[in-house]
Amino acid sequence: MAASAVMSDTWWRPRTWVVVAGRPEPSPDAPMEVPVVASSTFTAGGERGYGRYGNPTWEAFEAALGALDGGRATAFASGMAAVDAAQEALLGDTDPHAPIVVPTDGYHTALALLAGLGRPVREVAVGDTDAVVDAMDGACLLWLEVPTNPLLDVADVPVLVRSAHERGVRVAVDATAATPLLLRPLEHGADVVVHAATKYLAGHSDVLLGAVVAREPAVHDRVRGRRAVSGAVPGPFEAWLALRGLRTLAVRLDRAQATASELASRLTGHPALERVRYPGLAVDPAHAVARRTMDGPGALISVEVAGGAQAAEAVVAATRLWRAATSFGGVESLLERRRRWPSERASVPESLVRLSVGLEDVEDLWDDLEAALTRP
Numbered sequence: 001m002a003a004s005a006v007m008s009d010t011w012w013r014p015r016t017w018v019v020v021a022g023r024p025e026p027s028p029d030a031p032m033e034v035p036v037v038a039s040s041t042f043t044a045g046g047e048r049g050y051g052r053y054g055n056p057t058w059e060a061f062e063a064a065l066g067a068l069d070g071g072r073a074t075a076f077a078s079g080m081a082a083v084d085a086a087q088e089a090l091l092g093d094t095d096p097h098a099p100i101v102v103p104t105d106g107y108h109t110a111l112a113l114l115a116g117l118g119r120p121v122r123e124v125a126v127g128d129t130d131a132v133v134d135a136m137d138g139a140c141l142l143w144l145e146v147p148t149n150p151l152l153d154v155a156d157v158p159v160l161v162r163s164a165h166e167r168g169v170r171v172a173v174d175a176t177a178a179t180p181l182l183l184r185p186l187e188h189g190a191d192v193v194v195h196a197a198t199k200y201l202a203g204h205s206d207v208l209l210g211a212v213v214a215r216e217p218a219v220h221d222r223v224r225g226r227r228a229v230s231g232a233v234p235g236p237f238e239a240w241l242a243l244r245g246l247r248t249l250a251v252r253l254d255r256a257q258a259t260a261s262e263l264a265s266r267l268t269g270h271p272a273l274e275r276v277r278y279p280g281l282a283v284d285p286a287h288a289v290a291r292r293t294m295d296g297p298g299a300l301i302s303v304e305v306a307g308g309a310q311a312a313e314a315v316v317a318a319t320r321l322w323r324a325a326t327s328f329g330g331v332e333s334l335l336e337r338r339r340r341w342p343s344e345r346a347s348v349p350e351s352l353v354r355l356s357v358g359l360e361d362v363e364d365l366w367d368d369l370e371a372a373l374t375r376p
């Protein structure tokens with residue numbers, strides 16, 4: 001019942017791969033999709049051996065994601081477990097005094113984990129390519145997030161990977177908010193991609209799951225080795241849910257992105273807002289790089305509400321259709337004032353509200369948001 005791996009002689013497009021990759025081979029009476037294999041151990045003599053080393057349901061999800069990103073995928077219990085393994089795999093054999101270059105605004109828990117390693121860290125605005133290149137002098141790792149969360153800055157991945165490798169610097173890209181449909185960093189030579197599959201890949205706010213996709217077999221082996229000893233393994237049911245979600249990624253993301261583009265244009269210039277950030281807007285600082293390097297601007301929008309933190313909280317409290325909750329990438333639209341978390345980075349404005357656009361009718365989303373912005 002092996003899941004079919006990348007069919008290297010078949011040049012399908014990503015919107016086909018999400019549907020077909022990782023399916024059981026089409027032999028008579030084979031199931032159309034991999035079942036949930038709930039087993040903590042496996043009969044001796046094979047490669048899995050034990051449930052911390054492998055599982056057929058994870059392997060199907062990994063085959064699908066690996067085919068999409070063009071590398072070898074390893075699934076983890078959460079996005080953070082994947083971040084941890086990627087950091088360990090890329091830093092394990094480096095000089096502990098060599099700096100790590102990170103975005104000034106990035107997923108705060110991932111950056112906190114890096115900071116906790118006790119290595120020197122250089123923060124840089126990743127939309128400023130020259131500044132990133134300067135910061136890489138003597139560094140061992142460039143940690144990128146594209147687009148950044150929550151300021152939606154877009155790093156020039158092709159240019160930065162080339163500069164990094166010329167300097168012997170490894171590159172990891174957290175592409176959670178882009179998904180492989182909008183950005184495939186391994187095609188540009190990045191060493192690993194990290195995904196919080198919790199967000200768009202699984203897509204229904206019902207599972208925590210992560211993955212690391214590596215370009216080189218040696219890095220992949222380190223990532224898998226880390227999982228085997230740390231035990232940060234996904235449950236088979238969670239892996240199955242993520243694979244099920246992945247099958248509809250293209251239609252979900254395309255729809256959410258179209259709605260986000262429409263909402264971002266309507267929000268632009270709204271008197272209740274001081275700023276709208278969305279890489280799809282022609283006036284956005286990330287627009288040019290996003291157009292050149294990505295296959296779409298995504299479905300996250302960040303707005304700065306006039307009147308500061310209190311005004312922003314009032315908008316969040318006033319919506320009825322948009323739900324106040326953290327996270328993103330589900331079918332339902334969510335909004336959140338990011339600085340409500342004491343751990344959020346100080347570079348994120350107090351008044352910033354991140355919108356995760358879901359699949360509801362665009363007019364209902366607009367009516368609800370507009371009413372919350374202009375309430376008496």
Ligand SMILES: *Cc1c(COP(=O)(O)O)cnc(C)c1O
Binds near residue numbers: 080
């Ligand atoms: C959510 C998120 C993570 C962490 O994923 P979990 O599944 O919550 O552990 C990492 N990176 C980014 C960009 C995220 O949005």
